[in-house]
Amino acid sequence: MKIKDKAILMNKDRIARSLTRIAFEILEMNRGTAFLTIIGIRTRGAILAQRLAEKIAELEGEEVMVGILDITLYRDDLTTVGHQAVVRKTEIPFSLTDKHVILVDDVLFTGRTIRAALDALIDLGRPKFIRLAVLVDRGHRELPIQADFVGQNIPSSSDEVIKVLVEEKDGKDMVVLREIIEENEHVTGGRGDI
Numbered sequence: 001m002k003i004k005d006k007a008i009l010m011n012k013d014r015i016a017r018s019l020t021r022i023a024f025e026i027l028e029m030n031r032g033t034a035f036l037t038i039i040g041i042r043t044r045g046a047i048l049a050q051r052l053a054e055k056i057a058e059l060e061g062e063e064v065m066v067g068i069l070d071i072t073l074y075r076d077d078l079t080t081v082g083h084q085a086v087v088r089k090t091e092i093p094f095s096l097t098d099k100h101v102i103l104v105d106d107v108l109f110t111g112r113t114i115r116a117a118l119d120a121l122i123d124l125g126r127p128k129f130i131r132l133a134v135l136v137d138r139g140h141r142e143l144p145i146q147a148d149f150v151g152q153n154i155p156s157s158s159d160e161v162i163k164v165l166v167e168e169k170d171g172k173d174m175v176v177l178r179e180i181i182e183e184n185e186h187v188t189g190g191r192g193d194i
Helices: 011-031 043-060 078-086 112-124
Strands: 002-010 036-041 065-069 098-107 129-137 149-153 162-163 174-181
Touching: 002 011, 002 036, 002 149, 002 162, 011 036, 011 043, 011 065, 011 174, 036 112, 043 065, 043 098, 043 129, 065 129, 078 162, 078 174, 098 112, 098 162, 112 129
Parallel strands: 036 065, 036 098, 098 129, 129 149
Antiparallel strands: 002 174, 162 174
């Protein structure tokens, strides 16, 4: 199986504008920063969470508590991943009890990652509420989970992958649509061929 880039869906400026809009929406919903905490799902969700917290601090002049959540042990496919699963550290150095938690991830797809994250968060405390912010919602839900704050809705097919690249990890900010190509398919360069 091969993966090839099909299109650039969001560039650096569009990602920045989306995060600014989400920051405004979070502040409006929360009526400021009181009790507000932002928790990012490791890895790219954590980077986006930090950016949102910085944008909110810039807008409000107040810092917001930020944490990083590792969901590895809460995944419902852990038995199929087996010994390949890498458990990283959850870094939430504050109580979640009675906090207004904004859970952040890069792409919302089936909803299974978010379900795992909710289980992990509840094990750490009892927030007043949890809201979900994602940069991209691509549809295809398998669980009844919906984002409260969305950078962009991008419908996609099941043979496509949406990859969020962030400067801190990948050297550039970009959202790319990639296509999965079966190894036995022949790709040619003719005008009518795909």
